[in-house]
Amino acid sequence: MTELGRAAAAALDLILSGDAELAGIVGLSLQVSLSAVLIAALVAMPAGALLAVLRFPGRGLLVVLLNALMGLPPVVVGLLVYLALSRAGPLGSWGLLFTPTAMIVAQAILVTPIIAALTRQTVADLQEEYREQLASLGVRPLAAVPALLWDARFSLLTALLAGLGRAVAEVGAVIIVGGNIAGVTRVMTTAIALETSKGDLPLALGLGMVLVALAVAINATAFGAQGLLRRVQG
Amino acid sequence: MFLARLVAATAPDEPLLPLSVENLTFEAGGTRLLDNVSLTLGQGMRTVVMGPNGAGKSLLLRLCHGLLRPTRGRVRWALDDGEAVRRRQAFVFQRPVLLRRSTLANVTFALAHAGVTLRCRRDRAMEALERVGLGHLAGRPARLLSGGEQQRVALARAWAIRPDVLFLDEATANLDPSATRTIEGIVQAMHEAGVKIVLTTHDLGQARRLADEIVFLHKGRLVEHRPAAAFFERPRSEQARAFLDGRLME
Amino acid sequence: MIARRALLGALLAASLALPAAAAGKFITVASTTSTENSGLFKALLPAFEQKTEIEVRVVAVGTGQAIKLAQNGDADVLLVHHKPSEEAFVAEGYGVERREVMYNDYVLVGPGDDPAGIAGMTDAAAAMARLAAAGEPFASRGDDSGTHKREQALWKEAGVDLEQAGDWYRETGSGMGATLNTASGMNAYALTDRGTWLSFKNRGELEILVEGDAQLFNQYGVILVSPERFPHVRKDEGQAFIDWLLGEDGQRAIAAYRLEGEQAFFPNAARKPAS
Structure with missing residues (x-):
């Protein structure tokens, strides 16, 4: 059997055996990344929308910076969060290092620029369409933000998915601030890294396939929901 | 600020009209699109702005409504309170921009931003929707309505805020004859309710049906401003004659 | 609208309800x-x-x-x-x-056909010297780990100046497993602890060539x-x-x-x- 064949077999075996450890790892992956995306979205969506509707000096620079931060290396984010949460760091007394909370913080930081930048673009496009109508109704730019965000909701789902994809797939940040502790902070990507370092490539690839299948399932659900809502809500 | 809005919205006694346009000029990208236009629009009459493509009809409406700033000249209303002036006008665009929410919510949204208290919004919105014959579609997502229905929602939204002046920019250009007649009926009803109507149209028939007076523009200049009957019977300018004969399309 | 808010609230609550493991002694x-x-x-x-x-x-x-x-x-x-x-x-x-x-203990692993000819040697430093002379590829951790430090000590004892080493000396800058994956991929020699080696599955052509020297005690x-x-x-x-x-x-x-x-x-x- 080829390496890929063994990987597929390992993946299938993992899923079918209903391995409790795997379920825990998948569950933690989802919990950490979904929480991170949710928290990031609460900050990033209003921020991105504000950046789209407000005009102020330095705005262009901020947009460029935000777009550039989409490529923020996870390892760098992990390192920064580690330095902040380490006992030797400013927030050390919170004792959050090597906990899922620390991982959520790191991933939230990682995906905030992504969601904010995509929100900004989406809202800017929509605002172009709505500008005259909203001005005619006497809606000021700031007051338009909630309406624009709400009307962009189907497109913004894509921004959330992009953020989730980034969060669930990254390993650099969570392995540093989580420590890949078995049963506590081990998620799909750090488990894959561990199996790779053990040279168990089929198992690593198998875990990777589970991750991809999960991503496909999430995106398919979102796609279906998006289509349905568009048909029902216009 | 909020109080000022309330006062503006609840004290519509001082007249908004007449509207005086003085030496209005608008340039974009080095091209003069509206050239030194001066005119006065009074209460009561339905004004139809006509002219071939590129005459500056939409531009004139947008400048009057305050969506654009003139390069030179000014737009002056009888009332000197900028906030109140804006609140007492409504604008219906060629393509209605409706929000992704219910028909009713589209109207209450406008009312909320016009400073109408939460308690009054729903009733006023329903009343406006009934007037345009869409009461039964209040709960429907607005974006799923037909083109004609969407334009009627836009009219209900305009009507609900009880404006003194309603601008319509080619409001029926994308609609079929039946939908167009419905819209014209609503415009007529608003006129009878005392709303000053200012509209642009390409449709000569519509102009004849609705106009009390005609503002005829050509290449950014005001060519004629006369009672409709006189304009249609004896146009003074060569451009207007050519336009009415269908010889002047640009 | 209310249903939507409730959903959002529930999501938020779920996200904040982190594993309770932190409550016990650890x-x-x-x-x-x-x-x-x-x-x-x-x-x-x-x-x-x-x-x-x-x-x-x-x-x-x-x-x-x-x-x-x-x-x-x-x-x-x-x-x-x-x-x-x-x-x-x-x-x-x-x-x-x-x-x-x-x-x-540490072991020196390398390709089974052993082009440098170190198999069976009992003096680790001498084997390392022969490796350097042969110029066969060697994968080093290069990550300041315990194994990396031991490897450097062995090179020193063998009289090999790594500053002068040619491109046969490859630093992976990563963990033991990743380094063994690299060595396996390019049929390079490597120093590894026995524990990692025993559990390592992607060995390819690699096998243990040198072991048992007191220098390799870990x-x-x-x-x-x-x-x-x-x-x-x-x-x-x-x-x-x-x-x-x-x-x-x-x-x-x-x-x-x-x-x-x-x-x-x-x-x-x-x-x-x-x-």
């Missing part, structure tokens, strides 16, 4: 990939956790990084394998005392991070773990652990108590 142990990857902890910890109800959370990184973590106060116990660094750690006041726990030490320096250190729980490791139960468990049918670690706590 310690954080900074250790090396070799102990984690070999599966030793997985075999040892349940017995200890069952006896004491103290959860042991192992953060497995290179020795250099593990020491750095402990120096920042981010671990309660340090379990690594580089004696000079461990002694410096204690001397600088970061740790209470260094105790020896167990040992295993001693593990355990240190309680100083509670004086870091008041948050879980002193009692950490000490309980160390006592257990060094005591009869722990030592017997280490000796009993088998990896691919072979003993991977040899307990030696009693033989050589720390000064």
Whole structure:
């Protein structure tokens, strides 16, 4: 059997055996990344929308910076969060290092620029369409933000998915601030890294396939929901 | 600020009209699109702005409504309170921009931003929707309505805020004859309710049906401003004659 | 609208309801990939956790990084394998005392056809010198880990100046497993601890070529991070773990652990108590 064949077999075996450890790892992956995306979205969506509707000096620079931060290396984010949460760091007394909370913080930081930048673009496009109508109704730019965000909701789902994809797939940040502790902070990507370092490539690839299948399932659900809502809500 | 809005919205006694346009000029990208236009629009009459493509009809409406700033000249209303002036006008665009929410919510949204208290919004919105014959579609997502229905929602939204002046920019250009007649009926009803109507149209028939007076523009200049009957019977300018004969399309 | 808000609230609540594990007693142990990857902890910890109800959370990184973590106060116990660094750690006041726990050994692995001809040699330094002379590819950790430090000491003893090394010397800058993956991929020689090697599955053409030299002895030490320096250190729980490791139960468990049918670690706590 080829390496890929063994990987597929390992993946299938993992899923079918209903391995409790795997379920825990998948569950933690989802919990950490979904929480991170949710928290990031609460900050990033209003921020991105504000950046789209407000005009102020330095705005262009901020947009460029935000777009550039989409490529923020996870390892760098992990390192920064580690330095902040380490006992030797400013927030050390919170004792959050090597906990899922620390991982959520790191991933939230990682995906905030992504969601904010995509929100900004989406809202800017929509605002172009709505500008005259909203001005005619006497809606000021700031007051338009909630309406624009709400009307962009189907497109913004894509921004959330992009953020989730980034969060669930990254390993650099969570392995540093989580420590890949078995049963506590081990998620799909750090488990894959561990199996790779053990040279168990089929198992690593198998875990990777589970991750991809999960991503496909999430995106398919979102796609279906998006289509349905568009048909029902216009 | 909020109080000022309330006062503006609840004290519509001082007249908004007449509207005086003085030496209005608008340039974009080095091209003069509206050239030194001066005119006065009074209460009561339905004004139809006509002219071939590129005459500056939409531009004139947008400048009057305050969506654009003139390069030179000014737009002056009888009332000197900028906030109140804006609140007492409504604008219906060629393509209605409706929000992704219910028909009713589209109207209450406008009312909320016009400073109408939460308690009054729903009733006023329903009343406006009934007037345009869409009461039964209040709960429907607005974006799923037909083109004609969407334009009627836009009219209900305009009507609900009880404006003194309603601008319509080619409001029926994308609609079929039946939908167009419905819209014209609503415009007529608003006129009878005392709303000053200012509209642009390409449709000569519509102009004849609705106009009390005609503002005829050509290449950014005001060519004629006369009672409709006189304009249609004896146009003074060569451009207007050519336009009415269908010889002047640009 | 209300349903939507409720959903959002529920999501938020769910996200904040983090695993309750943090509520129980636990310690954080900074250790090396070799102990984690070999599966030793997985075999040892349940017995200890069952006896004491103290959860042991192992953060497995290179020795250099593990020491750095402990120096920042981010671990309660340090379990690594580089004696000079461990002694410096204690001397600088970061740790209470260094105790020896167990040992295993390093092995030199390389392609089975052995183009450098070092198979069966018993002098590790001499084998390294021959490797350098042959210019056959060698994959080094290059990550300041215990294994990397030992490798550098061997090169020094062999009289090989790495500054002058040609492109046969490849630093991967990563962990033992990743380095072995690299070595396996390009049929390079590498120095590895026996534990990682035994558990490593992607060997390809690689096999053990040199072993048994005293120079390849690999001693593990355990240190309680100083509670004086870091008041948050879980002193009692950490000490309980160390006592257990060094005591009869722990030592017997280490000796009993088998990896691919072979003993991977040899307990030696009693033989050589720390000064």
